[in-house]
Amino acid sequence: MRPATNGNESETRRQLRRIYTTLLAAFGPQGWWPARIRLEVILGAILTQNTAWKNAALAVRRLRQAGMLNHEKLSSASLSKLESLIRPAGFFRQKARTIRNFLRYLETSHGGSLRAMFSTPGEKVRRELLALKGLGPETADAILLYAGGKTFFVADAYSRRVLARHDLWKPTATYSEAQQVLHEHLPGSHALFNEFHALLVEAGKRYCKREVPRCEACPLEPFLNHRHVARPDHKGFAFAKPPAVSGVSGRVGPTLKRMELSHHLG
Numbered sequence: 185m186r187p188a189t190n191g192n193e194s195e196t197r198r199q200l201r202r203i204y205t206t207l208l209a210a211f212g213p214q215g216w217w218p219a220r221i222r223l224e225v226i227l228g229a230i231l232t233q234n235t236a237w238k239n240a241a242l243a244v245r246r247l248r249q250a251g252m253l254n255h256e257k258l259s260s261a262s263l264s265k266l267e268s269l270i271r272p273a274g275f276f277r278q279k280a281r282t283i284r285n286f287l288r289y290l291e292t293s294h295g296g297s298l299r300a301m302f303s304t305p306g307e308k309v310r311r312e313l314l315a316l317k318g319l320g321p322e323t324a325d326a327i328l329l330y331a332g333g334k335t336f337f338v339a340d341a342y343s344r345r346v347l348a349r350h351d352l353w354k355p356t357a358t359y360s361e362a363q364q365v366l367h368e369h370l371p372g373s374h375a376l377f378n379e380f381h382a383l384l385v386e387a388g389k390r391y392c393k394r395e396v397p398r399c400e401a402c403p404l405e406p407f408l409n410h411r412h413v414a415r416p417d418h419k420g421f422a423f424a425k426p427p428a429v430s431g432v433s434g435r436v437g438p439t440l441k442r443m444e445l446s447h448h449l450g
């Protein structure tokens with residue numbers, strides 16, 4: 185499928201670099217994923233589906249306190265015990281079954297070894313994960329990127345919204361269309377994908393709200409091709425007269441020199 189991008193390759197890459205370096209300067213490294221072991225990342229990725237991270241984190245903490253952050257113990261626990269432990273994450277029955285599905289897959293396809301699973305080519309593992317009930321592309325890619333160090337960008341709703349508003353793709357772009365643009369224009373570095381995704385989520389949470397974005401306070405405001413103006417009915421954007429696109433020097437300055445990952449985007 186052809187990506188829904190609006191610019192040529194070099195301009196797209198430049199735009200991504202500007203956005204990345206500006207967000208990193210503004211917010212600093214995000215330190216994702218907040219987990220101690222890979223199984224914890226995977227459980228967190230499942231538990232955070234359709235809920236705020238704080239709820240998922242509470243469920244993970246309960247699993248840890250119960251000594252369940254272990255493949256064998258999780259697999260042998262009763263479904264009702266698992267449901268009870270992860271209850272704070274919401275949709276706990278469905279999520280308990282998804283965790284079970286994943287553990288069964290890990291056992292049958294990779295002998296219960298995450299090391300074996302992540303030694304398998306990423307595309308193959310992704311296809312296998314997507315075949316499991318309860319795992320969509322966002323969760324599968326979060327597992328692959330954050331637990332496996334595989335280069336799959338998590339093109340979630342935050343990433344798609346922020347970058348669509350900066351004309352990287354159309355607002356109607358699908359998950360796979362957005363991911364394809366990112367994969368084509370970013371260097372294949374899992375560290376970069378990790379940090380960039382986390383920064384886009386932060387921008388989405390702080391400023392790029394779904395209904396009414398707070399562009400006037402957002403560090404990405406200088407890169408808007410059109411000034412976004414929220415309509416009074418809050419149903420979407422209207423576009424006022426396009427302003428000149430300004431540079432980033434006044435906002436980020438020497439901080440850019442300290443950016444750990446900027447060189448990836450050269």
Ligand code: SF4
Nearest residue numbers: 349392397399402405
């Ligand atoms: S809030 Fe405005 S400036 Fe910030 S990312 Fe969203 S559209 Fe861009």
